[in-house]
Amino acid sequence: MSWKFFSEALFQKAPHALLVHLLIVFVTVSLAIVISVPLGVLLTRRNYQRFGIVALNILNILQAVPGMAVLALALPLFGLGLKPAIIALLVQSLLPIVRNTIAGLLGVNNDVKEAASGMGMSARQILLEVELPLAMPIIISGIKTTTVYVVSVGTLASLIGAGGLGYLIMGGLALFRFEYLIVGAGLGALLSIFFDWALSYLEARITPPGIQVE
Amino acid sequence: MIELKGVTKLYQGQAVPAVQNLSLSINRGEICVFVGPSGCGKSTTLRMINRMIEPSSGTIEIDGKNIMSSDPDSLRMGIGYVIQQIGLLPHRTIAENIAIVPRLYKWPKEKIKSRVNELLEMMGLDPAETRNKYPSQLSGGQMQRVGVARAMAVDPSIMLMDEPFGAVDPVARNRLQDEFLRLQKEINKTIVFVTHDINEAIKMGDKIAILNQGQLIQFGTPEEILTDPANDFVENFIGYDRIVKKLNLYTVAEAMKTSFGLVDEAEFSGINAKIPNAEVIFVRDQGEQLVGYLTAEDLSAQGAQRLTQVARQKRLSFVKLNTPLPDALSLMLENDADYVAVLDGDRLCGAI
Known part of the structure; x- marks a missing residue:
């Protein structure tokens, strides 16, 4: 162990790697939310409910493929760099959010929906003002699962040239520079813990006050 | 007015x-229950x-207009709706819950705000x-009141209530029923009320529709149904105590005697006190407080001097004009009066 390599890893290499890693996480998770939440909503609407099982099964299969394999498969399809890495990660980010969106929406008390509809609220108003707010804590929890997953599997993205914290880890392994390895892995772990904590906080904050009272 | 014509589902x-x-x-x-x-x-x-x-077939008209010709959401905005489970939005405050329909109308x-306060006070x-x-x-009980307030928020002329008091305990239910009947005298809504409890139906209904297996068995006022059940089903459904139930339809005001005597205690002291000729005579003391009563029998059997004592021995109880008749009768049994x-x-x- 040498302080020289350690500080080189931490102060020269890490900031850029961390930024790239954060970029991968933000872009992937944002896209996952934009795709998964509406998909979850759609799969709970009466006319599309019957596709729910099929969709969840497909996502389950995608989720079952090891993360590394998906990244490796992205290489021949989309080439090297950030974009194929994000696409590969995205494929595996969808399931937790879709699943939790569906669970959250189906968990909304039927009497509440019935009363809302009986008062003349439109389907859209019921979705936006009743169903989504009440399902939100569970949806956020799905987003948290996805985020932590992308942070950790994101370290593999450097295999197909996307950079990020994985770059430090792979470099450390190749050069037997454990300082690099420790910095890369340590920051990855801290990042996971941070997102887990931040989203748990958000989950608690977003839980409607009337629900917390109980 | 709501008119159902040959409705089948x-x-x-x-x-x-x-x-x-x-x-x-x-x-x-x-x-209508x-x-x-x-x-x-x-x-x-x-x-x-x-x-x-x-x-599936048939038509429903509200004030002569077929409901199928209006958009379901705006139709529902104009009809108050209360369900047994109430269905208050758990993530909204009471004020926000009551404000839902006014907000849909973009008030x-x-x-x-003032309408919400008014409704809460009313409740x-x-x-x-x-x-x-x-x-x-x-x-x-409070949630159920809020549910009713919410349904009345924009003062709809029609309210649909599906077992609105079914989920509260019997004591609270009774109070809610009484309150609602009193309120109805002021607001005078057209109300369709669903219940499985025949006693609630008799209490709440101006009209009762008895249904069985999707068919209307009998439709009429509570009195008509209690007096003249259409068939065995209705008779069984009402129960064997239908004569007693019928008493519930009457208040003290309808059954009381308005001829009675009233004398001051002091008058008995005179030997030839002027005692009114009535079936029952109430006696009061100098402070004009009622202290007892005498029956015609007492008058003939007792000397005038002892009348005060006799009158005071009897426990006098009071009921109000609008007390249901059975309550007055049970009071009489209780006090042996x-x-x-x-x-x-x-x-x-x-x-x-």
């Missing part, structure tokens, strides 16, 4: 219609009126204290 995959060829009309300002055993189609019928369920904020809830609470902080005094406010006005 056949659910997909079921051989027997949930509601079969049902026709009836409900007049403005009337409480649908009552029957579970699965008789009463809720289905109610829910067809605001198009929560679409009829200005100030108007909504016997303190606006300042209740406004910002969440539903989970209220008792069942031949008569009870009927008060209109503070004034003695009759005897039973």
Whole structure:
């Protein structure tokens, strides 16, 4: 162990790697939310409910493929760099959010929906003002699962040239520079813990006050 | 006015219609109660009126207009709707819950606020204290009041109530029923009320529709149904105590005697006291407080001097004009009394 390599890893290499890693996480998770939440909503609407099982099964299969394999498969399809890495990660980010969106929406008390509809609220108003707010804590929890997953599997993205914290880890392994390895892995772990904590906080904050009272 | 003409609802995959060829009309300002055993189609019928369920055939008209010609959401905005489970939005405050329909109508904020306060007061809830609470902080009875307030928010002329007091304990239910009947005298809504409890139907209904297996068995006033049940089903459904139930329809005011005597105690001291000739004579002391009563028998059997004592020995109890008759009768049994005094406010006005 040498302080020289350690500080080189931490102060020269890490900031850029961390930024790239954060970029991968933000872009992937944002896209996952934009795709998964509406998909979850759609799969709970009466006319599309019957596709729910099929969709969840497909996502389950995608989720079952090891993360590394998906990244490796992205290489021949989309080439090297950030974009194929994000696409590969995205494929595996969808399931937790879709699943939790569906669970959250189906968990909304039927009497509440019935009363809302009986008062003349439109389907859209019921979705936006009743169903989504009440399902939100569970949806956020799905987003948290996805985020932590992308942070950790994101370290593999450097295999197909996307950079990020994985770059430090792979470099450390190749050069037997454990300082690099420790910095890369340590920051990855801290990042996971941070997102887990931040989203748990958000989950608690977003839980409607009337629900917390109980 | 609500008019159902030959309404039938056949659910997909079921051989027997949930509601079969049902026709009836409900007049403005009337409480019409649908009552029957579970699965008789009463809720289905109610829910067809605001198009929560679409009829398979037949028409429903509100004030002469077919409900199928209006958009379901705006139809529902104009009809108050109360369900047993209340369905308050748990993530909204009480004020926000009541404001839902006014907000759909895009009322200005100030108007909504004052209307919410007015409704909470009408329901016997303190606006300042209740406004910002969440539903989970209220008792069942309070939540039910909020549910009714919410349904009345924009003062709809029609209200649909599906077992609105079914989920609260009997004591609270009784109070809610009384309150609601008193309120109805002021607001005079056309109300369709669903219950499985025949006693609630008799108490609440101006008209009662008895349903069984999707068919209308009998439709009439509570008195008609109790006096003249259409068939064995209705008779069994009402129960064997229908004569007793019928008493519930009457108040003390309708059964009391208005001829009675009233004398001051002091008058007995004279030997030839002027004693009124009446079936029952109430006696009062110098302070004009009623202290007892005498019957015609007492007068003939006792000497005038002892009358005061006799009168005072009898326990005198009082009922109000609007007390239901059975309550007055049970009071008489309890006190072993031949008569009870009927008060209109503070004034003695009759005897039973």
